Amino acid sequence: MSTPPLASGPEGPAALRPLLDTVLDALREGARARGGPLPAGGPDAVAARVRDAVGDVLPSDGDPDALRHLVRALAEGSADPADPLCAAHLHCPPLAVAAAADLAASVLNPSLDSWDQAPAASELEELVVQALAGEVYAARGAGNCATSPHRPAPNNTPNPPHALVTTGGTESNQLALLLARETHGQGVRLVCGANAHHSLPRAAWLLGMPDPVIVPAPAGVLDPAALDEALTELPGPHLVAATAGTTDAGLIDPLPEIARLCTAHGARLHIDAAYGGGLLFSNRHREKLTGLSAADTVTLDLHKLGWQPVAAGLLAVQNPHDLAALHQHADYLNADDDTEAGLPDLLGRSLRTTRRPDILKIAVTLRTLGRTGLGALVDQVCDRAREFADLVQDHPGFELHAPPTISTVLFRPVGATDDAVAAVRRKLLTDGRAVLARARTDGRLWLKATLLNPHTRPGDLAGLLKLVEGTTPR
Secondary structure, three states: OOOOOOOOOHHHHHHHHHHHHHHHHHHHHHHHHHOOOOOOOOOHHHHHHHHHOOOOOOOOOOOOOHHHHHHHHHOOOOOOOOOOOEEOOOOOOOOOHHHHHHHHOOHHHHHHHOOHHHHHHHHHHHHHHHHHHHHHHHOOOOOOOOOOOOOOOOOOOOOOOEEEEOOOOHHHHHHHHHHHHHHHHOOOOOHHHHOOOOOHHHHHHHHHOOOOOEEOOOOOOOOOOHHHHHHHHHHOOOOEEEEEOOOOOEEEOOOOHHHHHHHHHHEEEEEEEOOOHHHHHOOOOOOOOHHHOOOOOOEEOOOOOOOOOOOOOOEEOOHHHHHHOOOOOHHHOOOOHHOOOOOOOOHOOOOOOOOOOOOHHHHHHHHHHHHHHHHHHHHHHHHHHHHHHHHHHHHHEEEOOOOOOOOOOEEEEOOOOOHHHHHHHHHHHEEEEEEEEEEEOOOEEEEEEEEEOOOOOOOHHHHHHHHHHHHOOO
C-alpha cells in the first residue's frame, strides 16, 4: 500500500481536489436520500442505517470508498439546518464562505498554542478579537450602546477591551466565572436568573464556588426588584449573570437596570449574549442590547447569529488585566527568552493548549459580508420570526406565546394538552418532516421555532404551520 497523500504541502491541492468532488457528490446523494429536514424513522432506524454503512469500523484492510460511503451516510442521517422546516434549536446553517475557510484551516492545521505553530493565525486572531471586543464595548462610558455604534476603541487606547476565542457559550460562561473567581476571590457568589443558561450554575459547581443564588424570572426575564433584594441581603462579593437571548424564548433581560444595580451594589456583571450578541451587527436591532457595554465580561456565539460552522464562540472582557489569571508557562511553548526576543506568548489566550484557528472562518465572514451584510442577515431572520408569529396569531387553531424578541417563536395548538404538544413534536421528528423544539414556560409546554435561516420564505412558514396543524390530534 502506498503512503496516503497529505492535505497540505506542495502536493496537497492536487490530492484534495478529487476528494472534494467525492465529498460534494456524497453530500448531494445523502441529502437526496434523506428527502427532508431530518432522517425518517427515529433513533433506531437512523442507528441501523449508520451501522450498515460503517460496517467494520477498523477493518484489516482499508476501504478506498470509505469517504464517499461515510459522508453519504452522515448526510442522509443528519438534521439539515438549511432546510426551512428545520427550525428547532440555535443551530444555524453555515455560510458557504465560512465553510470554505474552515477547510483551509483544517488543511493548514495551525495550532494556536505557540507562535511557531501558527505565525499568521496568531496575528489574525489578535486583530479579529480586538475588533469584536471593540464592537461589544463600543459605547463604554457612553451609557447607551445604541447611541454611539461602530466606534471600537483604537489600538493605542490604554487597556482596550479584549476577547478570547472559545468553543461556544458553555466554555465562555465557564471562563467568565473563572475570571470573576480569580479577580474577586473564591467566595464570589453567582447570582443569576431562573432563565439563565444551565452552564452558569454548572460552572460555579465545577469551579468550587458557593452555591449560586437563583433570582426569579416570572416573565421569562430576570426580575430587577428580586435582584436588588438578593444583592442587598446576601454578603458579597457578587457576580451577576444576565442573559441577552434566552434559549427557551429568545428574551433579553433588562440590561440597563441590571447594570445600574450592579454599579450600586459593587457587583461584577457578566452578560451571556451567546444568542443575542449577533444583534450588534444590525442597526435596526442593536438597541435591544443597550447596557451590554457595562458588563465586565460578555459571551458571544457566532455559530448562532453569525452563521459560522461550529465552533465559533468568544468571551469579550472589558478589563484586559483580568486575563492575567490565565497566564501559564511551559518552556517548550513560551520560554522566557523567546518571549523577551519578541515571540508572542499564546498560552494566556485560552484554557486549551492545542487549539485550531477557528478565527479564520470568522475573519473571512466579517471581511466578505461586512457589517452591512451581516446586519441584513440578522434583520432577515428577525423579520421571518415576526411573520411566523403573525401567521400563528391569525390562525384560530393556534395560540402565540408572545411576539418574538429576536428570532424565536413559541406557539401551541389551541386546546391541546402538554402531552399532545409533546407528541406532535415527536411525530414530526419521527416522520422526518419538520424539526421543532420545545419550551416550558408559564406552566405549559410550547412548540419552539427558532428562525436562523435567512433563505426561509413566507411560504415555508405557512407550510410549517400546516404540518403542525395536520399532525395535531383532533
